[in-house]
Amino acid sequence: MKKEIKPLSGGIYGMKIILLAGKSNTGKTTTINLTYDNLIRHGASIIKEKIPLGKNSMDFESVLSYRGKSVAFYSMGDFYWKCRGAINEYALCNYLILAYSDKFRWNLKDAIAMAPQNCVIAKTSNNTKDAQAIISVIK
Numbered sequence: 001m002k003k004e005i006k007p008l009s010g011g012i013y014g015m016k017i018i019l020l021a022g023k024s025n026t027g028k029t030t031t032i033n034l035t036y037d038n039l040i041r042h043g044a045s046i047i048k049e050k051i052p053l054g055k056n057s058m059d060f061e062s063v064l065s066y067r068g069k070s071v072a073f074y075s076m077g078d079f080y081w082k083c084r085g086a087i088n089e090y091a092l093c094n095y096l097i098l099a100y101s102d103k104f105r106w107n108l109k110d111a112i113a114m115a116p117q118n119c120v121i122a123k124t125s126n127n128t129k130d131a132q133a134i135i136s137v138i139k
Contacts (some may be wrong), residue, residue, distance in 0.1 A: 015093055018063045018137050019112050020130065024078060027130075028099035029058045031123070032075040035097060036133040039066050039138075047074075054079075060085065069094040071138060077101050083108055095138055106109025 012074075020028050023038050024082045046067040048063035063072045072090035076082055077099030090096045100108055124130055 014117065015087075015091055016095050016137070017087065017112050017118045018095060018097045018134055019100050019108070019118065019120045020123055021097070021102050021120055024103060025103050026123050027124055027127045028077055028101070029056060029075045031130040031134070032073055032097055032099055033058060033060075033067065035134045036060075036062065036064070036073055036125055038131060038135060039064055039083045040073065041064075044071070053082075062096075063090070063093060066138065069138070070099065071095045073088075073097050075099045078103075080108060097134055 020031060022028055024033060040046075044064040044066040044112070046062070047065050047070060048061075050060045050062040053059040053061055053074075059076040061074045061076075063070055065071075070093040072086075072093040072095065074083070074086035074090070074096065078101045083098060083100055086098060087096065105134070112120060121133050121137075
């Protein structure tokens with residue numbers, strides 16, 4: 001029997017999840033770092049410093065304040081349960097920018113896409129374009 005996919009949102013607090021979904025090693029972490037750097041250059045302030053995650057030295061979590069909204073980042077998307085944990089941890093933020101590898105049998109991407117306030121961005125080969133797509137959701 002196939003399990004029913006239920007919508008997954010940021011909970012009762014109204015967080016918007018921006019999921020950058022794609023295959024492993026396609027630049028999701030690079031794109032999220034570009035997004036972070038771009039927001040800092042455009043006036044974001046740091047609420048929670050960058051904390052390195054896992055074995056990839058580029059993976060991190062952090063929270064910024066941008067245009068009066070809190071924006072959480074979680075780039076270690078190769079572990080399903082870590083992604084779910086980040087959704088719970090940052091539920092009080094306005095936005096969560098989350099990398100997600102679509103290699104899992106559990107389809108977090110579809111569950112997130114079903115909640116209308118969320119946004120799924122498919123990773124392309126253009127990191128700069130993908131970062132701009134993420135930022136356009138926040139503006």
